[in-house]
Amino acid sequence: GENVEQHPSTLSVQEGDSAVIKCTYSDSASNYFPWYKQELGKRPQLIIDIRSNVGEKKDQRIAVTLNKTAKHFSLHITETQPEDSAVYFCAASMGFQKLVFGTGTRLLVSP
Amino acid sequence: SAVISQKPSRDICQRGTSLTIQCQVDSQVTMMFWYRQQPGQSLTLIATANQGSEATYESGFVIDKFPISRPNLTFSTLTVSNMSPEDSSIYLCSVDFRDTDTQYFGPGTRLTVL
Numbered sequence: 001g002e003n004v005e006q007h008p009s010t011l012s013v014q015e016g017d018s019a020v021i022k023c024t025y026s027d028s029a030s031n032y033f034p035w036y037k038q039e040l041g042k043r044p045q046l047i048i049d050i051r052s053n054v055g056e057k058k059d060q061r062i063a064v065t066l067n068k069t070a071k072h073f074s075l076h077i078t079e080t081q082p083e084d085s086a087v088y089f090c091a092a093s094m095g096f097q098k099l100v101f102g103t104g105t106r107l108l109v110s111p
Numbered sequence: 112s113a114v115i116s117q118k119p120s121r122d123i124c125q126r127g128t129s130l131t132i133q134c135q136v137d138s139q140v141t142m143m144f145w146y147r148q149q150p151g152q153s154l155t156l157i158a159t160a161n162q163g164s165e166a167t168y169e170s171g172f173v174i175d176k177f178p179i180s181r182p183n184l185t186f187s188t189l190t191v192s193n194m195s196p197e198d199s200s201i202y203l204c205s206v207d208f209r210d211t212d213t214q215y216f217g218p219g220t221r222l223t224v225l
Contacts, residue, residue: 001170034212034213034214036216042218043203043216043217043218043219044154044203044216045216046214046215049213089154093212095212098156098159099212099214101153101154101155102153103152103153104152104153
């Protein structure tokens with residue numbers, strides 16, 4: 001089955017810096033890659049997603065890139081703010097709506 | 112946007128007992144899912160709740176331990192049976208509103224088993 005690896009496990013940046021979180025997946029049949037943000041005690045919230053027919057997608061300060069050949073995808077957050085501090089999860093799906101999640105990255109943005 | 116609710120939001124239970132968690136959506140959805148998130152860990156899919164038929168369980172999860180009901184397109188329940196402290200987790204339902212693989216999560220149920 002699908003396996004998703006996520007790095008780094010923790011990431012500390014200064015406010016205004018950029019943050020990059022990387023994920024790799026094992027099954028080349030995966031075609032949908034969402035990213036979720038989970039604040040402490042809250043539900044995971046979808047922040048951006050990308051499908052395999054697209055190489056990059058942006059939404060304001062957040063972007064996701066996908067390299068199908070290398071089977072990896074990345075989340076880029078620019079101009080980080082303290083409210084970006086949370087745990088971020090990547091996931092992959094081969095369809096049939098079955099999401100396999102990465103292990104999570106704890107992002108800390110210091111003022 | 113559509114609202115997903117779960118009951119209870121949290122509970123503390125004794126080992127050997129069972130707890131039923133409810134997930135309610137304010138619009139009809141085809142796909143509903145149940146996940147477990149152990150403390151400090153990622154999310155693991157327990158099963159897909161199928162309306163009108165038996166749930167589809169992932170490897171490592173069985174119906175006797177996690178029976179699921181899906182009586183209609185807006186509601187599902189997950190029961191955690193014969194609980195042990197290892198079952199202490201957050202249990203979340205999710206829905207795919209438009210059958211597009213995009214899943215949205217309920218607020219979760221934090222379960223502590225003593």
